[in-house]
Amino acid sequence: MKTILETKDLTIAFGGHYAVNNVSVEIPKNQFTSVIGPNGAGKTTFFNLISGQLAPTKGRVYFKGQNITKKSSTQRTRLGIGRSFQITNVFPNVTVLENVRLAIQSKEKVRFQMFRHFKHYEKFEADSKKLLRLVLLEDKMNTIAANLSHGEKRKLEIAMLLALDTEVLLLDEPTAGMSLEEVPAILEVIEKIKNQGNRTIVLIEHKMDLVLELSDQLMVLYNGELLAKGSPEEIMANETVQSAYIGGSTNEQDAAEVGSS
Numbered sequence: 001m002k003t004i005l006e007t008k009d010l011t012i013a014f015g016g017h018y019a020v021n022n023v024s025v026e027i028p029k030n031q032f033t034s035v036i037g038p039n040g041a042g043k044t045t046f047f048n049l050i051s052g053q054l055a056p057t058k059g060r061v062y063f064k065g066q067n068i069t070k071k072s073s074t075q076r077t078r079l080g081i082g083r084s085f086q087i088t089n090v091f092p093n094v095t096v097l098e099n100v101r102l103a104i105q106s107k108e109k110v111r112f113q114m115f116r117h118f119k120h121y122e123k124f125e126a127d128s129k130k131l132l133r134l135v136l137l138e139d140k141m142n143t144i145a146a147n148l149s150h151g152e153k154r155k156l157e158i159a160m161l162l163a164l165d166t167e168v169l170l171l172d173e174p175t176a177g178m179s180l181e182e183v184p185a186i187l188e189v190i191e192k193i194k195n196q197g198n199r200t201i202v203l204i205e206h207k208m209d210l211v212l213e214l215s216d217q218l219m220v221l222y223n224g225e226l227l228a229k230g231s232p233e234e235i236m237a238n239e240t241v242q243s244a245y246i247g248g249s250t251n252e253q254d255a256a257e258v259g260s261s
């Protein structure tokens with residue numbers, strides 16, 4: 001299987017604390033990889049190192065074989081690595097449709113004059129509607145973004161990320177802050193994107209049971225280190241992983257969540 005993203009000995013220390021420590025992984029192209037681990041395991045820091053928000057103390061990041069360790073986050077987005085929070089700049093006072101259209105426009109780098117051309121406008125609008133259908137937000141396209149529920153805002157965020165048309169989607173806990181009723185809809189959206197088969201999805205999730213079925217592979221971080229990597233079956237059968245989550249976790253919620261699906 002072709003590797004699209006790779007980390008080698010990726011390490012970052014804050015003071016004396018290693019938040020990510022010697023993590024070497026290969027992320028296969030067009031596959032669904034979940035990064036799981038208890039609170040404070042280093043998941044978000046790992047994402048920050050891949051997307052360029054943080055520079056590593058040691059180690060490298062490769063995209064399609066190219067060493068991108070020194071590239072800025074903007075350069076990485078242009079290369080094809082999109083991260084959900086980079087576009088949380090949802091404009092609250094315009095409609096859902098307008099938000100997606102503006103995101104498409106920013107990708108196309110269309111100048112104002114060109115944008116005024118009706119044919120362009122129509123194409124952007126049609127593409128925006130297609131994305132809103134994919135994220136199950138079509139019925140809210142004329143709603144002012146500020147009036148969306150939290151779950152709907154996360155869907156809009158995903159639509160805007162898709163509008164950038166990046167090959168890799170880094171999704172940082174897309175279910176965070178959602179009510180229980182909102183979770184299935186966002187998972188359905190993510191599954192639909194996965195089933196299109198043309199994107200590499202890397203998703204951080206704290207609750208292992210939410211992503212087991214969706215994932216082609218899982219990587220487990222614990223105390224900044226890569227504890228295990230493998231298929232959902234391999235991870236479920238891995239005793240070290242189970243004890244890290246259940247036995248070793250200081251967070252009672254973690255223990256309750258594992259296997260609760």
Ligand SMILES: Nc1ncnc2c1ncn2[C@@H]1O[C@H](COP(=O)(O)OP(=O)(O)OP(=O)(O)O)[C@@H](O)[C@H]1O
Nearest residue numbers: 014018019037038039040041042043044045046206
């Ligand atoms: N900028 C920073 N300065 C100092 N320490 C940091 C910084 N960012 C993260 N850390 C520490 O690094 C460790 C890993 O944090 P990180 O947020 O990556 O974990 P996580 O697995 O994403 O946790 P959660 O599931 O709670 O979001 C934690 O101990 C955290 O306190």
